[in-house]
Amino acid sequence: MAHKRLLCIAPAHVDTDALLCDTMPDWEICSVTSLAEAARELRNSHYLVGLLMHDREQQRPGDIDTFLRRHGNMQWVGVFSPRDLESTPYRELVVEHLCDYHTAPADPVRLSYTLGHAHGWAMLKRRRQQLIDHGNADSPLIGHCDAIVRLRAQIERVAKVAAPVLIWGESGSGKELTAQAIHAGSERAAGPFVPINCGAISPTLIQSELFGYERGAFTGATRGKAGLIESADGGTLFLDEIGDLPKDLQANLLRFLQEKTICRVGSTRQIRVDVRVIAASHVQLQQAVDKGEFREDLYYRLAVLPVTVPPLRDRREDIVALAEHFFQLYASEKAPRLKGFSDRAISAILDHGWPGNVRELINRVRRAMVMSDGRLITPEDLGLTRGIPAPMSAALEDTRARSERSALRDCLERSGQNVSRAARDLGVSRTTMYRLLSKHNMRP
Numbered sequence: 547m548a549h550k551r552l553l554c555i556a557p558a559h560v561d562t563d564a565l566l567c568d569t570m571p572d573w574e575i576c577s578v579t580s581l582a583e584a585a586r587e588l589r590n591s592h593y594l595v596g597l598l599m600h601d602r603e604q605q606r607p608g609d610i611d612t613f614l615r616r617h618g619n620m621q622w623v624g625v626f627s628p629r630d631l632e633s634t635p636y637r638e639l640v641v642e643h644l645c646d647y648h649t650a651p652a653d654p655v656r657l658s659y660t661l662g663h664a665h666g667w668a669m670l671k672r673r674r675q676q677l678i679d680h681g682n683a684d685s686p687l688i689g690h691c692d693a694i695v696r697l698r699a700q701i702e703r704v705a706k707v708a709a710p711v712l713i714w715g716e717s718g719s720g721k722e723l724t725a726q727a728i729h730a731g732s733e734r735a736a737g738p739f740v741p742i743n744c745g746a747i748s749p750t751l752i753q754s755e756l757f758g759y760e761r762g763a764f765t766g767a768t769r770g771k772a773g774l775i776e777s778a779d780g781g782t783l784f785l786d787e788i789g790d791l792p793k794d795l796q797a798n799l800l801r802f803l804q805e806k807t808i809c810r811v812g813s814t815r816q817i818r819v820d821v822r823v824i825a826a827s828h829v830q831l832q833q834a835v836d837k838g839e840f841r842e843d844l845y846y847r848l849a850v851l852p853v854t855v856p857p858l859r860d861r862r863e864d865i866v867a868l869a870e871h872f873f874q875l876y877a878s879e880k881a882p883r884l885k886g887f888s889d890r891a892i893s894a895i896l897d898h899g900w901p902g903n904v905r906e907l908i909n910r911v912r913r914a915m916v917m918s919d920g921r922l923i924t925p926e927d928l929g930l931t932r933g934i935p936a937p938m939s940a941a942l943e944d945t946r947a948r949s950e951r952s953a954l955r956d957c958l959e960r961s962g963q964n965v966s967r968a969a970r971d972l973g974v975s976r977t978t979m980y981r982l983l984s985k986h987n988m989r990p
């Protein structure tokens with residue numbers, strides 16, 4: 547059992563020994579009388595739990611807010627007079643920063659239970675953070691379900707050999723992450739990992755992008771340039787959406803895979819390149835081969851080691867852990883009061899089909915973290931309300947409008963009233979940003 551330590555901030559006239567020591571004999575308690583003294587103590591010592599017994603004469607709400615914001619990694623319990631709790635700034639403090647509160651005069655026994663719970667809660671959070679920080683140190687892929695355990699084992703196996711890998715998986719399921727993991731686990735880990743999305747480069751440019759060009763190869767080519775294959779020398783080339791590679795380039799790629807040499811556009815000189823190729827596709831390439839859209843010989847060259855990334859809907863046991871991982875990952879974008887997911891949100895996450903896979907999950911969680919108005923993310927914040935008994939639509943509209951207004955205000959404030967930056971932070975276009983500002987009668 548971890549040693550329990552409490553930092554207690556109380557006015558000088560409160561006898562904290564008499565209040566706490568009898569009911570909390572197993573705790574080590576440090577009592578201080580001001581926020582400044584508490585800040586000094588926290589610079590030198592580590593505490594999981596703090597008790598703030600409010601001193602109206604000495605502590606203004608703004609000072610308490612600044613102090614608790616700075617020390618938000620602890621669990622704080624407050625004791626306030628009933629009069630304090632009638633005023634909005636104090637109620638805001640309680641909601642924003644405290645895990646629980648009592649009204650003065652506090653009952654020692656009840657207070658000791660609350661502090662015990664706060665300590666248990668802090669331990670759980672610390673354990674979860676340790677898992678997030680270190681639990682997956684060997685693999686960037688979060689998850690413990692059978693499908694991910696199998697995928698990790700496959701990655702480990704194919705990383706050890708040099709043959710080409712063909713990764714299949716739905717869009718957003720983690721194909722590039724899988725390719726990165728194979729590269730990181732291979733002998734080439736110190737070399738470059740060069741990704742290229744074959745579907746995103748125009749067919750007229752892809753040849754020179756991949757193979758490079760010599761000076762004078764075409765109008766405007768005033769200097770020669772190495773292509774992506776050359777720049778991956780000693781490392782791994784990741785060809786995403788390989789099914790989109792034009793037919794003539796499929797022939798060039800096949801030649802490179804067979805001969806390990808390339809020819810820049812506008813040159814006949816063969817350049818030897820040492821690259822491992824990992825290709826990926828969201829369509830079953832075999833079907834493209836059957837339809838004559840993809841060269842069969844290239845397919846067999848690439849598919850020496852096939853790896854399948856399962857869709858998120860087949861990894862139900864991991865979805866909540868992934869959602870919580872991304873909540874932690876983007877914690878700096880959320881309001882301090884936001885503590886996690888409501889039970890309804892967890893049910894909605896589990897019920898959703900995730901057609902956009904992990905990328906959709908990331909986008910929904912990030913959006914919810916910006917839009918949420920409360921302490922816990924709701925299905926509405928995630929945009930997952932289908933199939934869940936909805937609150938009355940007027941109330942929902944009202945909640946949504948309030949969320950939008952507060953997200954717009956926060957983002958504009960953070961960006962120094964810069965509309966483009968605020969739009970980027972919110973993940974919307976500038977046009978949508980202006981539409982939202984006008985809808986809410988707001989001006990940057």
Ligand SMILES: Nc1ncnc2c1ncn2[C@@H]1O[C@H](COP(=O)(O)OP(=O)(O)OP(=O)(O)O)[C@@H](O)[C@H]1O
Pocket residue numbers: 686687688689715716717718719720721722723724786828904905908
């Ligand atoms: N198991 C996982 N653990 C943690 N993050 C993941 C996991 N799977 C995917 N991601 C994250 O999800 C996002 C999408 O993954 P990735 O880009 O690898 O998917 P993809 O299948 O290559 O997508 P596309 O087909 O659209 O190119 C990335 O931010 C990635 O880091």
